[in-house]
Amino acid sequence: MAILANxxxxxxxxxxxxxxxxxFETMDAAAVEANRCLFxxxxxxxxxxxxxxxxxxFIKQISTQNIKGSAHTIFSSNIMGAGxxxxxxxxxxxxxxxxxxxxxxxxIPIAKLQRYSTEMAMEKKWQLFKRKESTGKKVAIVGAGPxxxxxxxxxxxxGIDVTIYEKxxxxxxLMTYGIAAYKVTPQFCKDEVDYILSIGGISIKYGQExxxxxxxxxxxxxxxxxxxxxxxxxxxxxxxxxxxxxxVVDAISFIYDIRDNGFSxxxxxxxxxxxxxGMTAIDAATQAKRLGAKEVTMLYRRTQEEMPCTEVELDxxxxxxxxxIWLAAPKEVMGENGNVKALVAExxxxxxxxxxxxxxxxxxxxxxxxxVDMVIKAAGQTPFTQLVDAMSVKNKSxxxxxxxxxxxxxxxxxxxxxxxxxxxVVDAVQAGKDGAKAIINFLV
Amino acid sequence: MADISxxxxxxxxxxxxxxxxAPPTDKKINVLRAFExxxxxxxxxxxxxxxxxxxxxxxxxxxxxHKVMGFNNIELISDRPxxxxxxxxxxxxxxxxxxxxxxxxxxxxxxxxWHELIKKVEDTGAHGxxxxxxxxxxxxxxxxxxxxxxxxxIAKMVVEWxxxxxxxxxxxxxxxxxxxxxxxxxxxxxxxxxxxxxINTIQSVTGVDLDTLVPNPYVAGKSVFGGYCGxxxxxxxxxxxxxxxxxETTKKVPISGIGGVSTWKDAVEFMLLGASNVQVCTAAMKHxxxxxxxxxxxxxxxxDEKGYKTLNDFIGKSVNNIVHWEDLDINYHHIAKINQxxxxxxxxxxxxxxxxxxxxxxxxxxxxxxxxxxxxxxCVGCNLCQLVCPVTDCITMEEHRVAPEYLNWIEFQKKGLPxxxx
Numbered sequence: 001m002a003i004l005a006n007x008x009x010x011x012x013x014x015x016x017x018x019x020x021x022x023x024f025e026t027m028d029a030a031a032v033e034a035n036r037c038l039f040x041x042x043x044x045x046x047x048x049x050x051x052x053x054x055x056x057x058f059i060k061q062i063s064t065q066n067i068k069g070s071a072h073t074i075f076s077s078n079i080m081g082a083g084x085x086x087x088x089x090x091x092x093x094x095x096x097x098x099x100x101x102x103x104x105x106x107x108i109p110i111a112k113l114q115r116y117s118t119e120m121a122m123e124k125k126w127q128l129f130k131r132k133e134s135t136g137k138k139v140a141i142v143g144a145g146p147x148x149x150x151x152x153x154x155x156x157x158x159g160i161d162v163t164i165y166e167k168x169x170x171x172x173x174l175m176t177y178g179i180a181a182y183k184v185t186p187q188f189c190k191d192e193v194d195y196i197l198s199i200g201g202i203s204i205k206y207g208q209e210x211x212x213x214x215x216x217x218x219x220x221x222x223x224x225x226x227x228x229x230x231x232x233x234x235x236x237x238x239x240x241x242x243x244x245x246x247x248v249v250d251a252i253s254f255i256y257d258i259r260d261n262g263f264s265x266x267x268x269x270x271x272x273x274x275x276x277x278g279m280t281a282i283d284a285a286t287q288a289k290r291l292g293a294k295e296v297t298m299l300y301r302r303t304q305e306e307m308p309c310t311e312v313e314l315d316x317x318x319x320x321x322x323x324x325i326w327l328a329a330p331k332e333v334m335g336e337n338g339n340v341k342a343l344v345a346e347x348x349x350x351x352x353x354x355x356x357x358x359x360x361x362x363x364x365x366x367x368x369x370x371x372v373d374m375v376i377k378a379a380g381q382t383p384f385t386q387l388v389d390a391m392s393v394k395n396k397s398x399x400x401x402x403x404x405x406x407x408x409x410x411x412x413x414x415x416x417x418x419x420x421x422x423x424x425v426v427d428a429v430q431a432g433k434d435g436a437k438a439i440i441n442f443l444v
Numbered sequence: 445m446a447d448i449s450x451x452x453x454x455x456x457x458x459x460x461x462x463x464x465x466a467p468p469t470d471k472k473i474n475v476l477r478a479f480e481x482x483x484x485x486x487x488x489x490x491x492x493x494x495x496x497x498x499x500x501x502x503x504x505x506x507x508x509x510h511k512v513m514g515f516n517n518i519e520l521i522s523d524r525p526x527x528x529x530x531x532x533x534x535x536x537x538x539x540x541x542x543x544x545x546x547x548x549x550x551x552x553x554x555x556x557x558w559h560e561l562i563k564k565v566e567d568t569g570a571h572g573x574x575x576x577x578x579x580x581x582x583x584x585x586x587x588x589x590x591x592x593x594x595x596x597x598i599a600k601m602v603v604e605w606x607x608x609x610x611x612x613x614x615x616x617x618x619x620x621x622x623x624x625x626x627x628x629x630x631x632x633x634x635x636x637x638x639x640x641x642x643i644n645t646i647q648s649v650t651g652v653d654l655d656t657l658v659p660n661p662y663v664a665g666k667s668v669f670g671g672y673c674g675x676x677x678x679x680x681x682x683x684x685x686x687x688x689x690x691x692e693t694t695k696k697v698p699i700s701g702i703g704g705v706s707t708w709k710d711a712v713e714f715m716l717l718g719a720s721n722v723q724v725c726t727a728a729m730k731h732x733x734x735x736x737x738x739x740x741x742x743x744x745x746x747x748d749e750k751g752y753k754t755l756n757d758f759i760g761k762s763v764n765n766i767v768h769w770e771d772l773d774i775n776y777h778h779i780a781k782i783n784q785x786x787x788x789x790x791x792x793x794x795x796x797x798x799x800x801x802x803x804x805x806x807x808x809x810x811x812x813x814x815x816x817x818x819x820x821x822x823c824v825g826c827n828l829c830q831l832v833c834p835v836t837d838c839i840t841m842e843e844h845r846v847a848p849e850y851l852n853w854i855e856f857q858k859k860g861l862p863x864x865x866x
Contacts, residue, residue: 035509
């Protein structure tokens with residue numbers, strides 16, 4: 001057993017990481033589905049979208065071949081509408097609410113239709129928004145992820161000049177660095193950021209990390225307002241023995257490496273254990289398999305009833321041949337010569353519901369061992385506690401506390417994962433819009 | 445099992461489905477294919493004056509993702525040599541003696557031309573004639589087709605010429621490009637036509653190409669008004685049919701119903717409103733001749749279900765159910781009811797009523813599903829909500845009479861009852 005890179009041929013990588021949800025190939029194909037849409041009033045799909053995209057309207061616009069109008073409808077509510085069409089868990093959002101579900105009919109493929117319009121807009125470089133005349137106001141945004149970009153776009157439209165400070169070398173945040181490559185390609189993420197920036201009035205300074213390369217005080221001094229959209233970063237530790245052995249990686253770094261280095265450069269074990277059952281856990285497990293791991297086993301402390309990922313995501317993992325062990329908690333990573341050799345876990349049972357209403361896992365004392373050479377931790381991410389503490393930003397366990405969108409610091413606003421602890425891309429986009437609105441109110 | 449055989453003016457066919465005079469019936473190969481598929485009869489594409497057709501010839505109206513809701517054409521009558529048409533008609537009759545062979549005619553506007561044409565066609569053994577007084581494009585500019593049908597006096601004159609010569613049944617086909625088909629219908633019945641058929645196509649422009657700015661169909665950068673047909677014209681056809689089926693003079697002759705017939709249901713509706721048989725074109729042009737299978741089976745099953753043994757048992761049964769507005773019962777009232785178990789919360793009933801009707805549906809907000817209920821006291825019973833609802837039988841119209849007795853508008857006025865209660 002060994003952890004190796006370059007397990008597959010270029011062709012195998014291409015096949016394994018090809019688009020999992022292929023787009024409509026033709027206008028006719030999109031029109032068939034667009035014409036199925038009932039054009040609901042006060043539509044459940046729209047109400048189930050965190051950014052409230054007017055879904056019936058944009059679909060109607062596809063059916064009338066007003067694709068430019070359709071893209072404008074989507075981007076007006078969600079400037080990352082193209083990326084969201086690929087990564088949103090639509091089965092629990094818009095498509096899950098589609099009234100066709102109540103007729104036991106397949107819902108309208110809203111994401112696929114959204115992708116049709118938004119990708120055409122990006123491909124044809126339609127400039128659908130015009131900046132208002134410059135107001136002379138300047139805003140600094142920290143983080144070029146979904147929340148930061150969404151906030152920046154709204155501000156720019158209103159004639160406010162925006163500078164984004166981004167610690168990575170690319171924009172897009174978790175869209176670029178934290179999502180499986182078969183959902184969004186690195187090229188797409190780059191194109192999406194470029195498309196958002198094409199409105200003008202937004203500049204991104206890359207390689208600028210808050211607290212290291214730039215301070216909150218200087219931003220407060222140099223800008224009329226500051227928006228913190230720094231996300232969450234660190235993978236939650238398992239707090240078990242053996243966590244520092246070679247072969248234990250966190251899912252976010254693993255996914256980041258796939259996006260950053262390329263498929264053949266990312267080492268993966270023969271037998272991989274993935275801890276957790278959220279979207280990130282699924283993305284890590286499926287990609288480990290697609291990189292050539294022989295066996296991937298996912299462990300989750302609770303049951304399928306409580307899992308954070310959707311059924312659709314679970315099915316991807318199952319179809320990729322990942323094993324699932326429900327009611328299992330990691331106890332120790334065993335090593336040999338500093339390398340992972342096995343994972344020891346305990347069987348759990350469900351106890352009383354916790355604060356979140358989910359039933360808590362309770363120890364049974366029954367122990368089992370999995371022979372593995374790699375352990376991927378996907379038990380959630382933790383906020384940048386030290387960073388926000390150092391800035392004297394009021395927070396709760398690192399999650400920034402806001403009143404509306406304002407922090408306790410004057411002229412400093414915050415939103416997205418750094419406030420809510422980590423939600424979907426689409427939630428971050430909405431947070432960015434809300435933040436921009438609060439900033440505009442503050443500035444005028 | 446029901447007997448769906450038809451006898452129209454003594455012209456027998458195994459079912460009441462004829463193909464209308466049009467491109468599908470303009471030569472032997474098509475007609476034989478139609479008979480093999482099971483069509484009861486054909487009306488051979490119009491013979492007569494010499495013509496030349498152009499390219500292109502057809503255009504369509506699509507709606508909501510469905511192709512060819514309406515269809516138009518600018519094709520003239522048959523452009524094949526007369527002697528070939530006659531030879532092929534004779535051959536088709538011999539190969540399928542049990543099917544109806546009616547030949548559509550449009551001779552030049554003089555008595556001799558009509559007499560000569562009638563003689564030649566009768567020699568083929570054809571079972572009947574249909575006089576084309578309806579073609580709305582091209583031929584009208586030469587004083588033929590709809591130009592005849594639009595003028596009762598001219599129509600009457602031509603039918604008189606025809607009746608002098610014809611020894612087989614004569615059906616006169618009426619144009620809908622008039623305010624009422626009844627004057628021409630009366631004129632030709634008085635002139636002796638044995639039967640009527642309607643409607644021919646309606647003058648139309650189906651659309652304009654937004655790139656070339658040329659209307660459809662395109663002929664070298666120009667277009668021309670075409671004859672409209674297909675499912676879109678059915679309601680207009682049924683209206684004209686009813687006026688002919690109700691008029692004291694025209695109702696004396698059998699009627700062949702035409703205009704958007706696509707299914708057995710359409711056929712039954714035409715027959716309930718007075719047609720003895722139906723003619724089909726657009727549906728066959730869209731799907732091929734195989735559609736007749738379901739038309740025959742559907743008709744037969746419906747007749748069995750309703751206990752009708754022959755076509756005559758139900759032909760014309762709905763004619764008297766269309767009355768003058770002032771004969772309607774003002775005391776009748778019904779109110780929409782939404783079945784909450786079937787409702788899928790699409791809100792289409794609500795927005796239709798709220799924006800464009802009587803604000804009679806209540807919205808109770810829910811996330812993501814709203815609840816919609818009818819405000820019974822506000823509902824005028826217009827049917828709009830039921831019409832737009834995507835779920836069958838989710839919205840039903842429940843009868844709530846204002847008063848038990850029949851009351852029409854005339855009596856209502858005499859009693860001086862209050863006008864608007866909404």
